[in-house]
Amino acid sequence: MKTSWIKFARLALAGLMVSAASSGFAADGKTKELKKVTIAYVATTCDSTVYIAKTKGFFADEGLDANLVLGDWAFIKEGLALGRIDATQGLVMNYLKPIAEGLDAKFTAGVHRGCLHILAPKDSPVKTAADLKGKRIGVPAIGSSPWVFAVRVIGDQGYDYQKDVEWKPYPAAELKLALEKKQVDAIALADPIAEILLAEGNVRNVVDQATDAPYKDEYCCVIVTSGKLVKRDPKTAAGITRAVLRAAKWIAANPQAAAELAVNGKHISGSVEVNARVLAKLNYVPSVEGGRNAAATAASALKKVGILDKNVAVDKLVQQAFQPLDNVSDTWLDQLPAEKTGQAAPQGINPLPVAGQPAPAHDDCCAAPLTLK
Numbered sequence: 001m002k003t004s005w006i007k008f009a010r011l012a013l014a015g016l017m018v019s020a021a022s023s024g025f026a027a028d029g030k031t032k033e034l035k036k037v038t039i040a041y042v043a044t045t046c047d048s049t050v051y052i053a054k055t056k057g058f059f060a061d062e063g064l065d066a067n068l069v070l071g072d073w074a075f076i077k078e079g080l081a082l083g084r085i086d087a088t089q090g091l092v093m094n095y096l097k098p099i100a101e102g103l104d105a106k107f108t109a110g111v112h113r114g115c116l117h118i119l120a121p122k123d124s125p126v127k128t129a130a131d132l133k134g135k136r137i138g139v140p141a142i143g144s145s146p147w148v149f150a151v152r153v154i155g156d157q158g159y160d161y162q163k164d165v166e167w168k169p170y171p172a173a174e175l176k177l178a179l180e181k182k183q184v185d186a187i188a189l190a191d192p193i194a195e196i197l198l199a200e201g202n203v204r205n206v207v208d209q210a211t212d213a214p215y216k217d218e219y220c221c222v223i224v225t226s227g228k229l230v231k232r233d234p235k236t237a238a239g240i241t242r243a244v245l246r247a248a249k250w251i252a253a254n255p256q257a258a259a260e261l262a263v264n265g266k267h268i269s270g271s272v273e274v275n276a277r278v279l280a281k282l283n284y285v286p287s288v289e290g291g292r293n294a295a296a297t298a299a300s301a302l303k304k305v306g307i308l309d310k311n312v313a314v315d316k317l318v319q320q321a322f323q324p325l326d327n328v329s330d331t332w333l334d335q336l337p338a339e340k341t342g343q344a345a346p347q348g349i350n351p352l353p354v355a356g357q358p359a360p361a362h363d364d365c366c367a368a369p370l371t372l373k
Helices: 002-016 048-055 073-082 092-100 145-156 172-180 193-200 227-232 234-253 255-264 272-281 288-305 314-321 330-335
Strands: 023-025 031-033 035-041 064-070 087-091 105-112 116-121 136-139 166-169 186-190 203-208 221-226
Touching (some): 035 048, 035 073, 048 087, 064 234, 073 087, 073 105, 087 092, 087 234, 092 105, 092 221, 105 234, 105 288, 105 314, 116 145, 116 172, 116 193, 136 145, 136 172, 145 288, 172 186, 172 193, 193 203, 193 272, 221 227, 221 234, 221 288, 227 234, 234 255, 255 272
Parallel strands (some): 035 064, 035 087, 136 166, 136 186
Antiparallel strands (some): 023 031, 087 221, 105 221, 116 186, 116 203
16 A cells, blocks of 8 residues: 555656645635645546646635646545545446445545447447347456446346356457457447547447436446545535536536646647547536436446345445535536636537547546456
């Protein structure tokens, strides 16, 4: 554990920590000290919410001085457990098992829907999820977000994910080649890579989390706060949550401007155009109750397929995982205006990204491998 923190402390000192201004203005015009909080991110397109919340001053509006710290899944999970990281944005399916096993972390709201896909070649006989039985499915890693999603899909068909399909792990960048060489029959990927492959025209969706029931109505990503912060300072946890939810609404109204801020600010890599298209597709319609419902749905599904222990009580797990906060509600969200920049989105922003454009550096929109025992 210490090695991980020493490594990332050095990276932070090298410039990967972004610090907000340390003071703001009170109602009387006098400067006031902002409370320091640490927000972790993995530099993927979908967690641009935390960068936008900082850049647009939403954290400062809540009286918070937000340090944005770059880290991987192990670093963030450890930081949340120890209370060294106050919050992050993450995939609900990746956090439920660790929370069931004792991770002191809380979901406070849903951020967006729809970032995962199962793809097959256009001329493949694999056309629906039912066709996946007996097939080889390429995934970025066993335990990765796309793998967890594909396991759910397999389970929803009544198949055994351990017996009825063969999982073939490849680096995400090699999955396209594995499909072309017929080393796999289908691949599970997250945006933006999945959208780029679709735009190239050689694959099609077998399952699209953004459009296919029952997944299309679920929030894949949620705000995750440290349980220690919630117990010690629920007001600050609420402020963090409101700032990120404001950013989600702002991204929904301004995907082009959000992509420009995130790319030009070096929060994410890749072209502005690809990132704008992914941000537009991700369906940023934040919801507090949607986050709770996503936890319940995902927990039931993960228990059904055996990722969660059969003795886990879903209702109790959801109660343990989801934390209601004062002054954070869907009523507040509905009344929150979404500021528009007036900047036109690129033509056809919603359908697909432009083929050949570079993708962000990380493999997944919602990358975070699930540790399996």
